[in-house]
Structures are given as C-alpha cells and as structure tokens.
Amino acid sequence: MFKSMIPNGNHSHIITNTIFKTFSRGKRTATTINAATQKIVNQLSALSASRKQPKLIRLCQEDLIKHRTIVNAWKVFKRQREQKRTAQLKKQYESIVNAMEDLKTSSPELFELASEKPKKAVLFPLEMRTPTDYPANTPWIYNYSPPAKFIKAKKPTTPESS
Amino acid sequence: MLRSIAGLARGSSGTQSLALVTLNNNLTQIRTATKRVSGSKTNKNDSAGRRLGPKAYEGNYVKPGTIIMRQRGTKIHPGENVRIGIDHTIYAVEPGYVRFYLDPFHPLRKYVGVSLQKDVKLPIPHFEPRVRRFGYIELQDPEQAQKEEDRKSRKEYLYQSQLEQKALQKENFKNDTITKFKEVLQKEFAVTDKDVELASTRFFNILTLSNAGHSIESAKTQETYNYFYSLKLSVQKGELSKEEESTKRSEYLTFKDQIESQVNLDVNGSLYKYLTPEEVSTKQKEITQKLETEYYKVLSPKEKTEVSRLINTAGIFSVSERQSLTNRFLPSFVPYDVPGSVIEDIDPENIPKDVVAQRVFDEATRKAKLIGRPKAALA
Amino acid sequence: MSQSLRSTRVTSLLKNFKRLESSSSKTQIKDAWTDFNFRPTSLKIDNDDIKKGVFDKINEQQGPHSIENYTQKLSYHSPNEIDETFKQAYEILQHEANIKYTHVKGMEKKLSESNSTESTISIQNRIDQLLTEAELYNPEVLYNVEFNKPESLDKSHPVYRHYLKQKWEKYDLMITMQRLEQLGVIPDTLPTLNPKADVKVKFPHNSESQFSNWIVPGEVLPAFAVEQPPTVQIQEFETVNPNQLYTVIVVNPDSPDLSTNSFSTTLHYGLQNIPLNNVNNIIDCQTLLNDVEDKFTFKSYVPLLPEKNAGKYQRACLWVFRQSEPLQLSSSTISSEKFDIRQFVASNNLNPIGAHVWRQVFDRSVPEIRQKYGLPKGRVFHRVRGTDPIIE
Numbered sequence: 031m032f033k034s035m036i037p038n039g040n041h042s043h044i045i046t047n048t049i050f051k052t053f054s055r056g057k058r059t060a061t062t063i064n065a066a067t068q069k070i071v072n073q074l075s076a077l078s079a080s081r082k083q084p085k086l087i088r089l090c091q092e093d094l095i096k097h098r099t100i101v102n103a104w105k106v107f108k109r110q111r112e113q114k115r116t117a118q119l120k121k122q123y124e125s126i127v128n129a130m131e132d133l134k135t136s137s138p139e140l141f142e143l144a145s146e147k148p149k150k151a152v153l154f155p156l157e158m159r160t161p162t163d164y165p166a167n168t169p170w171i172y173n174y175s176p177p178a179k180f181i182k183a184k185k186p187t188t189p190e191s192s
Numbered sequence: 193m194l195r196s197i198a199g200l201a202r203g204s205s206g207t208q209s210l211a212l213v214t215l216n217n218n219l220t221q222i223r224t225a226t227k228r229v230s231g232s233k234t235n236k237n238d239s240a241g242r243r244l245g246p247k248a249y250e251g252n253y254v255k256p257g258t259i260i261m262r263q264r265g266t267k268i269h270p271g272e273n274v275r276i277g278i279d280h281t282i283y284a285v286e287p288g289y290v291r292f293y294l295d296p297f298h299p300l301r302k303y304v305g306v307s308l309q310k311d312v313k314l315p316i317p318h319f320e321p322r323v324r325r326f327g328y329i330e331l332q333d334p335e336q337a338q339k340e341e342d343r344k345s346r347k348e349y350l351y352q353s354q355l356e357q358k359a360l361q362k363e364n365f366k367n368d369t370i371t372k373f374k375e376v377l378q379k380e381f382a383v384t385d386k387d388v389e390l391a392s393t394r395f396f397n398i399l400t401l402s403n404a405g406h407s408i409e410s411a412k413t414q415e416t417y418n419y420f421y422s423l424k425l426s427v428q429k430g431e432l433s434k435e436e437e438s439t440k441r442s443e444y445l446t447f448k449d450q451i452e453s454q455v456n457l458d459v460n461g462s463l464y465k466y467l468t469p470e471e472v473s474t475k476q477k478e479i480t481q482k483l484e485t486e487y488y489k490v491l492s493p494k495e496k497t498e499v500s501r502l503i504n505t506a507g508i509f510s511v512s513e514r515q516s517l518t519n520r521f522l523p524s525f526v527p528y529d530v531p532g533s534v535i536e537d538i539d540p541e542n543i544p545k546d547v548v549a550q551r552v553f554d555e556a557t558r559k560a561k562l563i564g565r566p567k568a569a570l571a
Numbered sequence: 572m573s574q575s576l577r578s579t580r581v582t583s584l585l586k587n588f589k590r591l592e593s594s595s596s597k598t599q600i601k602d603a604w605t606d607f608n609f610r611p612t613s614l615k616i617d618n619d620d621i622k623k624g625v626f627d628k629i630n631e632q633q634g635p636h637s638i639e640n641y642t643q644k645l646s647y648h649s650p651n652e653i654d655e656t657f658k659q660a661y662e663i664l665q666h667e668a669n670i671k672y673t674h675v676k677g678m679e680k681k682l683s684e685s686n687s688t689e690s691t692i693s694i695q696n697r698i699d700q701l702l703t704e705a706e707l708y709n710p711e712v713l714y715n716v717e718f719n720k721p722e723s724l725d726k727s728h729p730v731y732r733h734y735l736k737q738k739w740e741k742y743d744l745m746i747t748m749q750r751l752e753q754l755g756v757i758p759d760t761l762p763t764l765n766p767k768a769d770v771k772v773k774f775p776h777n778s779e780s781q782f783s784n785w786i787v788p789g790e791v792l793p794a795f796a797v798e799q800p801p802t803v804q805i806q807e808f809e810t811v812n813p814n815q816l817y818t819v820i821v822v823n824p825d826s827p828d829l830s831t832n833s834f835s836t837t838l839h840y841g842l843q844n845i846p847l848n849n850v851n852n853i854i855d856c857q858t859l860l861n862d863v864e865d866k867f868t869f870k871s872y873v874p875l876l877p878e879k880n881a882g883k884y885q886r887a888c889l890w891v892f893r894q895s896e897p898l899q900l901s902s903s904t905i906s907s908e909k910f911d912i913r914q915f916v917a918s919n920n921l922n923p924i925g926a927h928v929w930r931q932v933f934d935r936s937v938p939e940i941r942q943k944y945g946l947p948k949g950r951v952f953h954r955v956r957g958t959d960p961i962i963e
Contacts, residue, residue, distance in 0.1 A: 087650070089650070090624075090629075090635035090637050090638050090647055090649075091621070091635070091637035091714070091717075091718055092621060092624035092625045092629060092635050092636075092637055093629070093635070093649050093650065093653060094717070095625055095710045095713050095714045095717070096625065096653050096654070096656075096657040096710070097650075097653070098710075098713055099657055099660050099661060099664065099708065099710045099713065100653075100656050100657055100660040102660070102664060102708040103659070103660030103661070103663040103664050103708070104660070106663060106664060106667060106708070107663055255958055256958050287958055287959070287960040288960060288961075308960065308961045309961060309963050310963065311963075318758070319758050319762035319763060320758060320762075321758055321759045321760075321824070322755060322758070322759060323833070323961070324833060324834055325832060325833060325960070325961050326827050326828065326829070326832050326833055326834055326881075326882070327832065327956040327957050327958070327959065328827070328880055328881060328882065328952035328953060328956055328957065329952060329953045329957045329959075330829065330950050330951070330952055330953075331950075331951045331952065331953055337950075337951035338951075340879060340880070340951045340953070340954065341879045341938075341951045343954075397778070400778035401775075401778055401783075403778070403780070404777060404778050404779060404780045404783040405780050405783050405784065406775065406783075410775075413856060413857055413860070414775055414776060414856055416860065417776075417856035417857075417859065417860050418776055418799070420860065421799055424871075425943055425944060425945070428871075428944065428945055429944075429945030430945070519639075527641035527642075528641060528642075529641060
C-alpha cells in the first residue's frame with residue numbers, strides 16, 4: 031500500500047488512494063478536580079461566547095469560491111422570485127382599481143356596496159376566563175348552570191350573620 | 193456661669209412641663225418650644241462669593257495664560273486658542289482679542305475664544321484656513337544658533353553610540369563590497385581602470401536598492417535616475433553648466449549600456465556574465481529538469497549543497513522562484529510522497545539507527561501503522 | 572437523509588428558475604463566461620490546476636491544488652454536493668450575465684452611432700456599469716480578486732476596478748481622510764476634498780526598506796528619506812477619458828513667515844499635463860527620466876527642510892488634480908514662496924481628486940541635504956516660544 035503511493039517516475043502528482051495522518055494519542059489522566067469545581071468550570075465554559083459560535087468551516091480556496099458563487103446565485107434567484115411576485119401583485123391591484131372605476135360609472139349602488147368597509151373585527155371575548163398556563167379543554171361553558179344539589183344547599187345570607 | 197444657669201433654668205422648665213403633662217394627662221395637651229431661639233447652626237453655612245464670571249470681556253487684549261472666565265460647570269465652552277482648567281476656568285493660550293461667540297456646529301453652546309487678529313470674528317468659517325501664530329524667535333547670534341542646533345534631546349544623546357556603530361557597519365559593508373566588485377570587474381570582465389570606480393559604485397547602489405525591495409531591473413533604472421538627479425542638482429548649484437551636464441549624461445548612458453552588456457548583478461550580490469533572456473530560459477529549464485530527475489529524493493548533505501548551488505545559480509531564478517524551488521527540493525521536513533522518505537515494514541523491536549519510527553493512520557484500512565522515516569528526511 | 576432532501580429542493584429550484592428563463596426574452600449571447608472572443612483573458616483564472624479545481628470536482632486522492640501542505644492536502648474533504656450545487660448556481664448567474672452582455676452589445680451599437688460627447692460619456696458609463704454587473708459574480712473574477720495581488724489585476728476592466736474601489740473605501744480611503752482632516756490639511760490648503768482616486772506615495776531612492784515602501788498618510792519622515800522626488804500612483808476607478816491630463820503639487824502650509832509672525836504656504840514640487848489612465852497610473856523615475864526638457868515639471872522638487880525649533884512639524888501636502896485643459900505653467904510665472912494654492916486651483920480650473928500628506932521635523936540630515944540642494948544654512952529659533960502677537 032505504501033509502495034502504491036510512491037511514484038516511480040512522474041513526481042508532479044501523487045498516485046495514491048490512501049490518506050495518512052500522523053497522530054499521537056494523548057495520555058488519559060483521571061480528573062483530579064472535584065465535582066463542584068467541575069460544575070463551575072462547565073458553567074463558565076458554557077457562558078464563553080466563543081463556544082456558542084457555530085464551528086468555522088475551513089474551506090480551500092476553490093471551495094470558498096464555489097460557496098460564494100452558490101450564495102450569490104441564491105441571492106439572485108430570490109431577488110428574481112420577489113420581483114416576479116411584486117409584479118404579479120401590482121397587476122392584481124391595478125385590475126382591482128380598474129374594475130372599481132368601471133363599477134362606479136355603471137352602478138353607483140353596487141359600488142357603494144362593494145367598497146363598504148368590513149365591519150369591526152370580532153375581538154377576543156373579554157368575558158372569557160383569564161388565560162392560564164394550563165387551560166381547561168373547554169375554556170368556558172357558556173350555558174353553565176350549577177348542579178341542582180348546589181342550588182338546594184344554597185341558603186339566603188342575612189346581614190345579621192356577619 | 194450663665195450657661196449653667198440657663199441649663200438649670202431649662203432643666204427646671206423641662207421637669208416642670210413633664211410634671212404638668214403627667215398631671216393633666218387626660219385633660220389638655222401642651223406644645224412645648226422645640227425651635228431653639230439662638231445658637232443654632234442650621235442657617236450659618238454660607239460662604240463668601242466665589243467671584244465667578246468673565247474676567248476679560250469682548251475685544252479685550254489677552255496674553256497667554258490670562259484667565260478669561262471663572263465658572264461652575266461649562267456655562268461657556270472653550271473655543272479657539274483657549275483652554276479649560278480642572279475647575280472649568282477658561283484661559284488664553286495665544287495672545288489676541290477675546291471673542292464671545294456661537295458655533296453653528298453646537299447651536300446650544302456659548303463659546304469664548306481668542307482671535308489672533310483684531311478685526312477677525314470667531315468662529316472662523318469652516319472651510320477657511322486656520323489663523324495660526326508662529327511665535328518662535330530667531331536666534332541672531334551665530335554661535336548661540338550653532339549651539340542650539342547641535343543640542344540633542346536625551347533620547348538622541350543616548351542613542352549616539354548605537355548610531356555611530358551602525359554608520360560604521362554600513363561604511364565597512366560599502367567599502368568591502370566595492371573593493372570586491374572592483375576586483376571581480378577587473379579580473380573577470382576586464383573593465384578599464386577608468387570605468388571600474390563608477391561601475392563598482394553603481395553595482396553597489398543597485399545591490400542596496402534591491403535589498404530595499406526593488407527588482408534588479410527597477411534598481412538599475414533608479415540608480416541611473418539617481419545619477420542624473422545628482423547632475424541636475426550640481427547644475428542648480430552652479431557647479432556644472434548645462435552643456436557639461438548633457439555630455440556627462442550621454443557619457444553615463446554609453447558607459448551604462450556597455451557595462452550592462454558585459455556584467456550583471458545577482459540578487460544575492462554576486463556579479464556574473466550577462467546572459468540574454470533566451471540563455472536564461474534555457475538554463476532555467478536545464479536546471480529544473482536536472483533537479484526533478486536527480487534530486488527529488490531524500491538528499492545527503494553533499495547533495496543538499498549541490499541543490500542549493502543549482503538553485504542559487506547567479507541570474508537564473510528570481511527570489512520567489514528560488515523560494516519555491518527550495519521548498520520543493522530542500523524542505524525541512526520531507527513529505528511522504530518523496531521517493532525513499534517512507535520505509536515500510538520495519539521491525540518495531542529492531543529499528544535501524546538512521547531511521548525514526550512513526551505511527552501513522554492509514555485511512556484506507558482505517559488502522560494505525562508503524563512506518564520508518566530516514567533521519568535525513570526529518571532534518 | 573437531509574442531503575437528499577437538500578438536493579431535491581435544489582433541483583426543484585432549478586426547474587423553477589428554468590421556467591423563469593423560458594418566460595424571459597430570448598438572449599443572443601450564450602455562455603458568456605466561457606467565451607473569450609469578446610471578453611478579455613484577464614477574466615480567467617491563470618492557474619489551470621486551480622481552474623480545474625473550481626469547475627470540476629476536486630480529486631479526493633490528490634486534494635485541492637491551493638493547499639500546499641501534503642498532509643493537509645490529502646486530509647481535506649469538500650462539503651457534500653458542493654460541485655453539483657455550484658454547477659446549478661453557475662448556470663443561474665451566467666444566464667444573468669448573458670442578458671447583461673446582450674444589453675452591452677446594444678449599447679455599443681448606440682455608442683458607435685452617437686455624435687455628442689455628453690451622450691458618449693453617459694453611454695460609456697452605462698456600458699461600464701453593465702460590464703461590472705455582468706462579471707460581478709463570475710467565480711473566476713471572484714477568485715482573482717480574492718487570491719491574486721491587487722497589482723496583478725487588470726485595471727482596464729471595470730469589474731476589477733469596482734472590487735478595488737470597494738477595498739479602497741473600506742480602509743485606505745478612511746485612513747487618508749482621517750489624516751487629512753486631523754492634521755488640518757483640510758482646510759489649511761484647500762477647503763475640502765471629494766476623493767475620486769487612490770493616491771499612493773513612496774520614495775524609491777531609499778536604500779532602507781523602512782522608507783522605500785508606500786508611505787501611510789501622516790507619517791513623520793526624516794529629510795534624507797524624502798531627498799528625491801516621490802513616486803506617485805494615482806488609481807482612478809471611473810473609466811478615464813483618453814486625453815485626461817493630471818497636475819500634481821506638493822505644498823507646505825507651515826513655512827514660518829516672520830514678517831507676519833505667522834505661516835505661509837510654499838510650493839515644493841509641481842507637475843503638469845501628465846497623461847495617465849486606468850492602467851498606466853504611476854508617475855515614477857522612468858516618467859521623470861523621459862522628461863528631459865521639463866515638459867511635465869513646472870516646479871522642480873525641493874524637499875521640505877524644516878529649521879531647528881520652527882514649530883512642532885511641517886506638513887507636506889500632496890494634491891492631485893484632474894485638468895480640464897492642457898496647462899502652460901512655468902517656474903518663471905509661479906513663485907514658490909507665499910504660494911496661494913486656492914487661487915492656483917481656481918485660476919487653472921483644476922479639479923482635486925486625491926491628496927496625501929507626510930510630516931517632517933528638523934533632524935540631523937537636514938543640513939547635509941540643504942548643502943546638496945545648494946540652499947543656505949537654515950535659521951535656528953529659540954527653544955521657547957515667544958508671546959508676541961501676530962503682526963497684522
């Protein structure tokens with residue numbers, strides 16, 4: 031295998047299908063710091079800004095250019111799509127305006143009806159119960175009537191009792 | 193005496209009132225005097241006036257150091273030719289006329305400044321040149337003037353010995369190089385005695401220029417220009433006439449052409465026989481071919497000197513080419529792809545003396561492997 | 572899983588794009604970026620190995636050519652599917668360039684038909700803009716801009732000038748303007764500057780590398796380092812009119828004027844009618860060697876030679892102007908003492924496009940250089956500044 035990577039005559043490029051990495055395995059030693067210290071260390075290291083950054087991808091010159099080209103193309107593509115969309119919307123709007131103008135001349139009553147503004151939007155029901163972290167499955171029982179036994183048990187209160 | 197009496201009186205009245213209160217507890221309330229009549233400190237912490245305010249008024253002539261304004265905080269901001277002290281005192285730093293003014297760049301501030309001229313208003317318009325005072329007085333006495341000119345700052349004084357040493361080194365290098373060049377020019381290229389002085393100086397100057405970042409070609413042009421420039425200066429001084437200058441110019445040009453067709457200077461400072469561009473390119477090809485075929489391997493010390501000699505052959509390769517050739521053929525750490533730099537199948541128990549064992553990761557088999565590398569490849 | 576998803580997404584995008592393409596008008600020019608019949612070869616990547624690495628897949632066995640270290644080379648892995656995506660991206664961008672080049676062709680036709688100079692200039696500017704837009708995203712141009720030396724870029728092409736201008740505006744311009752303002756070159760010499768060109772200055776006669784490189788604006792230089800005329804590089808970013816001439820002057824607004832106890836401006840160097848363009852943009856010793864009859868020089872160079880104790884420092888302000896017509900200035904008509912630069916600029920109809928500044932103080936080499944230039948011995952002033960007012 032090593033012989034295969036050593037070219038005989040032509041040195042300008044390497045004919046090989048193997049990749050070598052020199053490496054040395056570090057000594058593994060038991061951690062001497064206690065659990066509490068380790069916890070603080072972990073917390074501090076989690077706080078460090080550099081740790082939160084995504085890992086920088088190292089690209090060779092060729093791949094960097096490819097990457098930038100792809101980003102540029104994506105930019106151009108998005109711009110074109112957006113331009114197309116705005117052109118479409120503009121056309122739609124113009125045709126609406128034209129139609130309304132026509133309607134104004136042909137039938138003013140229908141125009142009034144068509145240009146009537148929608149009624150006030152229905153707001154969030156104020157009478158509904160306060161939002162909570164764990165709401166009930168049925169938030170409000172509108173037709174609530176207490177069970178009969180509660181009605182029976184209920185006594186009229188008198189001012190004397192207080 | 194009086195105080196004790198007063199104290200007694202107060203004490204007695206106090207006890208009396210206390211007695212009254214106890215007596216009439218359920219009947220009436222009595223408000224006793226809590227405000228002291230005199231001897232109180234409350235309203236007595238006033239100080240004398242600080243005499244704040246302007247000390248010089250609009251149009252007044254002031255000298256450097258004259259206080260213009262005393263204030264608490266910056267009621268008035270320092271403008272042109274004045275400065276502000278730690279207690280916001282504004283004082284003049286140039287002699288001139290006091291001007292209170294508004295600055296359009298800071299519309300909410302009031303400024304005070306010193307105008308150097310009587311009829312000039314402040315602020316000076318934004319795009320106008322500043323008015324500045326020179327202020328230094330010429331020394332008329334030549335002796336005193338010379339003394340002042342020779343006066344050194346402490347830093348300059350302390351550096352003298354180092355500067356002298358540097359100058360001496362430079363001088364020695366110059367002399368050595370020029371004598372070396374003279375010798376070579378006379379012996380190897382048979383330059384006439386008339387030209388040898390000028391030629392060796394020229395080559396030395398080209399060498400120093402190339403050391404400062406010029407290419408040899410641009411250094412040559414620069415050196416020619418420098419020579420012509422010195423001629424021009426001597427015409428300006430009246431040492432040469434215009435005609436003499438032009439004859440000297442043409443003489444120098446012929447001399448230059450003649451010497452350049454014979455000798456050339458290499459970037460490492462050696463003189464060699466002039467080579468035409470064609471000759472240079474054939475030689476380049478020849479040397480690279482030789483290096484590729486014969487010296488792309490783990491080299492012995494002797495071979496290394498030979499390779500270095502080939503790469504540094506005068507006038508063949510540029511500095512960057514030399515660098516890349518050195519990187520390829522004389523690397524400090526021979527890469528794995530160089531033939532003979534990897535010895536396979538070594539016995540870990542019995543490693544030869546001139547081989548270093550190395551564990552490498554073989555990605556094809558995904559296993560670590562022991563290989564040997566000759567010590568010569570790692571030097 | 573995610574890779575295959577991504578790839579399907581990309582292909583769908585491409586389909587979308589192709590639909591867009593078919594809907595747009597038919598283009599005449601195809602594959603503009605690979606056609607070097609009407610485009611200069613400076614838009615190519617010179618190194619064939621690198622070019623192969625960009626356009627074809629990087630050979631996993633050989634590694635990328637741009638990495639020199641052997642082990643790094645072999646252990647390098649490209650991101651997944653970068654080549655396939657790149658091909659599609661290239662197609663999209665090249666299509667845009669094709670449209671731009673078709674426009675350029677139309678404009679060139681218009682240019683050949685136009686007869687007034689104004690319309691010619693406006694059409695030329697439009698063509699430059701279109702050419703810049705057409706080549707802005709070309710990966711080969713991107714490579715050259717990113718990894719080649721700025722000196723080796725082809726300044727005749729507007730796209731390279733566009734990128735060079737961007738780089739200049741990011742750093743060198745900011746430094747220059749800061750120094751001009753903080754050292755008071757503006758407004759002590761001219762009211763203000765609208766910078767149009769990158770002006771660089773160096774003194775190539777120096778044999779010490781410390782002083783022979785391009786100088787940073789505001790640097791304090793010793794007298795021996797400025798002994799001979801400077802080399803000035805004027806890089807214009809707009810396309811230069813072929814008959815454009817330039818004027819360069821060096822003034823010192825800090826010459827002591829004892830008659831008023833103030834300062835006056837002195838002219839130290841003056842060049843006129845220098846033809847420059849985007850490519851040949853340097854005034855160096857070769858230019859001056861060819862200028863034997865002082866065709867360009869209307870004031871021969873005299874370095875600033877500050878006298879002892881004459882102020883903190885003196886500023887050498889170098890101004891570069893575009894001329895509106897050829898000038899006939901001569902040293903006999905212009906006095907270098909009490910030089911009024913504002914009046915000079917106004918009367919000769921000059922347009923300032925760039926400036927540079929360096930500073931000087933008295934040093935030990937001043938007397939020697941005074942002697943070389945045949946100047947009298949410098950005055951010496953008292954160390955302590957007096958309190959006499961300005962004489963009006």
